[in-house]
Amino acid sequence: MSSVTIPPPACMLRPLEVPLRYLFGPGPSNVPPRILAAGSRPIIGHLHPEMYEIMNDIKKGIQYAFQTENNMTIAMSGSGHAAMECAVFNTVEPGESVLIAINGIWGERVAEIAERMGANVHRMVKTPGRYFTNTEIEQAIKKHKPVLLFLAHGESSAGLCHPVDGIGDICRKHDCLFLVDTVASLGAAPIFMDKQNIDILYSGSQKALNAPPGTAPISFNDRACHKMFNRKTKPVSYLFDMTHLSNYWGCDGKPARVYHHTGPVSGFFALRESLAILAERVKGYFPTSSVTFLNKKSFSSLDLRLPSVTTIAIPEGYDWREMLTYIMKHHCIEMTGGLGPSIGMVMRIGLMGYNCEKTNADMALHALADALKNCKKSKA
Amino acid sequence: MSSVTIPPPACMLRPLEVPLRYLFGPGPSNVPPRILAAGSRPIIGHLHPEMYEIMNDIKKGIQYAFQTENNMTIAMSGSGHAAMECAVFNTVEPGESVLIAINGIWGERVAEIAERMGANVHRMVKTPGRYFTNTEIEQAIKKHKPVLLFLAHGESSAGLCHPVDGIGDICRKHDCLFLVDTVASLGAAPIFMDKQNIDILYSGSQKALNAPPGTAPISFNDRACHKMFNRKTKPVSYLFDMTHLSNYWGCDGKPARVYHHTGPVSGFFALRESLAILAERVKGYFPTSSVTFLNKKSFSSLDLRLPSVTTIAIPEGYDWREMLTYIMKHHCIEMTGGLGPSIGMVMRIGLMGYNCEKTNADMALHALADALKNCKKSKA
Numbered sequence: 023m024s025s026v027t028i029p030p031p032a033c034m035l036r037p038l039e040v041p042l043r044y045l046f047g048p049g050p051s052n053v054p055p056r057i058l059a060a061g062s063r064p065i066i067g068h069l070h071p072e073m074y075e076i077m078n079d080i081k082k083g084i085q086y087a088f089q090t091e092n093n094m095t096i097a098m099s100g101s102g103h104a105a106m107e108c109a110v111f112n113t114v115e116p117g118e119s120v121l122i123a124i125n126g127i128w129g130e131r132v133a134e135i136a137e138r139m140g141a142n143v144h145r146m147v148k149t150p151g152r153y154f155t156n157t158e159i160e161q162a163i164k165k166h167k168p169v170l171l172f173l174a175h176g177e178s179s180a181g182l183c184h185p186v187d188g189i190g191d192i193c194r195k196h197d198c199l200f201l202v203d204t205v206a207s208l209g210a211a212p213i214f215m216d217k218q219n220i221d222i223l224y225s226g227s228q229k230a231l232n233a234p235p236g237t238a239p240i241s242f243n244d245r246a247c248h249k250m251f252n253r254k255t256k257p258v259s260y261l262f263d264m265t266h267l268s269n270y271w272g273c274d275g276k277p278a279r280v281y282h283h284t285g286p287v288s289g290f291f292a293l294r295e296s297l298a299i300l301a302e303r304v305k306g307y308f309p310t311s312s313v314t315f316l317n318k319k320s321f322s323s324l325d326l327r328l329p330s331v332t333t334i335a336i337p338e339g340y341d342w343r344e345m346l347t348y349i350m351k352h353h354c355i356e357m358t359g360g361l362g363p364s365i366g367m368v369m370r371i372g373l374m375g376y377n378c379e380k381t382n383a384d385m386a387l388h389a390l391a392d393a394l395k396n397c398k399k400s401k402a
Numbered sequence: 403m404s405s406v407t408i409p410p411p412a413c414m415l416r417p418l419e420v421p422l423r424y425l426f427g428p429g430p431s432n433v434p435p436r437i438l439a440a441g442s443r444p445i446i447g448h449l450h451p452e453m454y455e456i457m458n459d460i461k462k463g464i465q466y467a468f469q470t471e472n473n474m475t476i477a478m479s480g481s482g483h484a485a486m487e488c489a490v491f492n493t494v495e496p497g498e499s500v501l502i503a504i505n506g507i508w509g510e511r512v513a514e515i516a517e518r519m520g521a522n523v524h525r526m527v528k529t530p531g532r533y534f535t536n537t538e539i540e541q542a543i544k545k546h547k548p549v550l551l552f553l554a555h556g557e558s559s560a561g562l563c564h565p566v567d568g569i570g571d572i573c574r575k576h577d578c579l580f581l582v583d584t585v586a587s588l589g590a591a592p593i594f595m596d597k598q599n600i601d602i603l604y605s606g607s608q609k610a611l612n613a614p615p616g617t618a619p620i621s622f623n624d625r626a627c628h629k630m631f632n633r634k635t636k637p638v639s640y641l642f643d644m645t646h647l648s649n650y651w652g653c654d655g656k657p658a659r660v661y662h663h664t665g666p667v668s669g670f671f672a673l674r675e676s677l678a679i680l681a682e683r684v685k686g687y688f689p690t691s692s693v694t695f696l697n698k699k700s701f702s703s704l705d706l707r708l709p710s711v712t713t714i715a716i717p718e719g720y721d722w723r724e725m726l727t728y729i730m731k732h733h734c735i736e737m738t739g740g741l742g743p744s745i746g747m748v749m750r751i752g753l754m755g756y757n758c759e760k761t762n763a764d765m766a767l768h769a770l771a772d773a774l775k776n777c778k779k780s781k782a
């Protein structure tokens with residue numbers, strides 16, 4: 023066979039159009055020119071020694087960002103969901119019991135992932151934005167005897183930064199691994215993987231790190247490694263199998279790194295640069311929190327507001343969709359509504375990393391005020 | 403807790419170093435400036451209407467590249483392995499029988515993936531570089547009654563372009579889906595998904611398409627959709643579940659696209675541009691084949707040499723590793739050895755898409771000649 027019957031699509035003869043946007047939602051965030059430039063460097067092979075060197079740099083950068091000395095520290099070739107699946111697939115075997123803290127969308131996602139791979143899933147559920155006390159967590163662990171506890175440190179759907187102090191110790195006491203999601207919080211809220219006894223920690227590239235989406239830092243401590251490298255069954259995914267990924271990242275002590283999959287070379291260049299910017303910050307580890315700029319009525323409980331994503335209760339008498347559309351149309355600013363269980367309950371404003379500047383907060387507040395003036399539906 | 407104990411890593415205070423390389427291996431290939439520029443455009447949100455428009459363009463571009471009218475055509479947020487897992491996870495249920503044609507590394511990979519998700523895997527094995535006749539394939543299908551047959555169109559580990567005419571008809575006759583891997587062949591060797599009755603086809607971004615690695619086109623026809631959307635069990639991966647991915651790509655007919663995962667925005671910009679370049683080529687659909695440039699003693703059987711990757715038998719009296727190291731050191735050119743079963747048997751030279759120019763072939767041949775002159779170990 024040799025003849026083409028599907029013609030070239032007309033849309034492809036138009037130039038690529040990408041509007042300029044202020045990404046003040048829960049991510050992705052705007053990417054600084056230095057990171058964009060790194061991502062557009064001519065590529066090299068994914069198995070060249072110079073690429074391994076860049077991957078080694080990324081590993082060191084993640085260790086710093088996570089505050090860990092874990093050797094088993096890599097970046098996934100995928101988004102935060104890839105890290106989520108990698109964490110669960112590798113450390114849990116079918117039939118084993120896991121405990122998932124759900125107070126927003128991320129716990130729901132991990133529960134869904136764990137169920138699909140055959141785990142026995144137990145859910146602890148709270149209203150979005152509420153947090154779990156250490157006592158509640160210990161009671162649930164005693165009851166369900168899980169091999170793994172999941173908690174989102176940055177619950178971006180509710181704007182909550184969940185306390186983690188002490189939970190790692192409880193998990194250790196009950197021989198359970200502590201898995202923490204910092205996709206929305208890393209680089210914006212303090213996290214100390216080693217000191218806080220977190221066994222598995224992951225994040226994403228496109229939030230406070232300001233790299234394009236598509237890579238996801240993840241780290242496993244010795245307890246997690248012991249569990250995942252002494253299992254009876256293979257993980258359901260070949261692509262996310264840490265036996266192979268640890269070799270690709272030079273973490274397994276073997277002299278040769280063997281071809282596993284083709285890593286996103288440009289994405290790694292960009293991630294490396296985003297971590298370098300984090301390492302270079304001399305005035306302190308964490309950027310100014312958006313909460314100090316956007317100290318509005320918060321949706322989340324107590325004072326545990328997530329610095330990177332501020333949730334604002336929808337003002338009475340307003341349609342949140344209309345407000346967001348108005349702000350995008352008139353100010354080129356992305357803010358978003360809720361996500362999963364918080365849809366229709368909140369609006370979310372994110373000022374992450376590079377975006378976390380007072381001028382941007384002023385722009386966001388100005389746009390909000392403009393929308394409040396022009397989108398009112400009724401008296402409250 | 404609040405104090406940092408892991409200091410900023412010194413390696414991160416060095417600038418990013420990326421050497422210039424001629425990527426004349428089996429991929430990734432050099433990325434043209436236009437595609438690098440597209441990938442470095444300031445990003446927008448993954449759920450913005452303009453992003454959906456770019457994704458729609460990508461869909462059209464893949465339909466053209468695959469020569470298909472399949473509505474269920476998307477790009478994976480991952481490498482070719484993500485597409486591999488997506489294809490198998492969605493169309494096969496645990497306990498079902500699959501038949502894998504293995505004549506190089508890719509069939510081995512798919513067999514491994516299918517076994518992990520619980521399929522009953524049957525292997526047809528040939529020496530690397532040999533091909534399967536349609537009669538052999540039909541006999542094996544009759545024997546094993548698989549729900550899926552896998553074949554690599556571009557067996558890059560052996561440099562073989564496998565014939566596919568007629569196999570789709572055989573599969574249809576026996577109620578089996580025909581899954582084809584074109585990671586190494588798309589854009590270099592003709593493929594006609596619809597005319598050749600291929601039910602599931604996937605590829606990668608980083609070979610003849612010349613985009614950075616990290617995205618992977620995939621398409622399912624109506625037969626494949628019928629099987630994957632009428633299953634009893636959920637696919638083991640949430641991230642690769644086509645129920646969600648088809649919604650994210652606007653292929654399921656539903657009015658709203660719901661958040662599933664964060665797609666690699668920059669990667670999609672670059673992929674869009676690579677497909678646009680393919681669509682704009684007026685002088686013919688396929689680029690000049692590297693085989694016409696590098697008409698050396700080929701490793702693969704008959705005259706079914708893969709145009710994108712030419713395999714050359716290792717000259718007697720030479721150490722292939724030493725030759726490759728010499729060529730990299732003195733010419734900044736990447737060529738590679740074999741992969742999987744072809745390690746130690748061949749050297750591989752790829753001239754893909756943008757790289758497929760006579761000047762580059764001359765450079766490659768000059769470098770090879772220089773290595774032959776300087777790396778000889780013994781008389782044959």
